[in-house]
Amino acid sequence: MEEFFKKYKIELEKEELEKFEKFLEIFKQKNSQINLSAIRDDNGIIEKHFVDSVMLNIFLDFLEIENPKVADLGTGGGFPLIPLAIVNPEVNFVGIDSVGKKLKAIDEFVEELELKNVKTLNGRAEEIGQNL
Template identity: 35%
Template sequence: MANPQATELFKIVEKYFPELSEKQRQQFLDMYPIYEEWNGKINVISRKDTENFYERHVLHSLSIAKIICFAPGSRLIDVGTGGGFPGIPLAVLFPDVEFLLIDSIGKKIRVVEDVAQQLGLSNVKAMQIRAEEVTQKFDFVLSRAVAEINTFWRWTSHLIAKKSQHEVPNGLLSLKGGDLLEEFADFPHFFKFYELRHYFSEEFFETKKLVYAHA
């Protein structure tokens, strides 16, 4: 039985992603009570954000899919995933893509593992580890406001596989907000800003951006 509050709040996701399968729709609906329960134990997301869960966490994560459609068999790593964003929502949307979600804080990884298990996400693996210690290679590195770009590139550039299987070269996909011109002024690699207000009409997205970068 779907949570009535979740069903109502989820409409904002269906507005922009109307072609979800019934399984995906149910997985997204099931997220809300799982995160609500965890939030009662530890501060996974801001408690004032609970009623904006689908807009500020799920839809924000899924905005990456408005820019790039990941090919089946792709391998993605979500660095500093926190409670599982953007990795968990994207793993629901792309069930044929492998996701590694990492964070240095153990209790956050326990949340991610529980959410993935309850949602039946066999394409998600979670690890308590720092990006610098990971030796595997990935098509894309994902993040949501983890660190300033030069620092983040230093932590993660070794994770990017050289051989690309998408139209765009492998690289970083980072969700950020505000004026980024100063932050990127001395970034020595290719980057591009995607203004999320061009894809979503809600006020929350007015200053939000997806940054794509590659060597």
């Protein structure tokens, strides 16, 4: 897995890499039960979901906001939400989706990966935005 990240000049800490390896396994298991993604092979999941998600860090770094909060609207299977949360433990993330079973899966991922910086909200973004 590490070689995929290095290919794009992304350096991961040992703990981050371990979380990605664990996430790969629990994601594949859950994806076989409910359709979180059409991508099912390890290399595809790593490159198209994990690496692509982490590449968005460029924008988080660029913003230079103190105590940033990031919303992933229509988070679906948890991308880019979970990968970004793994590599940015100091950032608070919220995943918003109207499909409850997908959010339940994300909540399970968050618990398994011990991510303290992720919350989920069930509903449509335009409705939730009115109540924030």
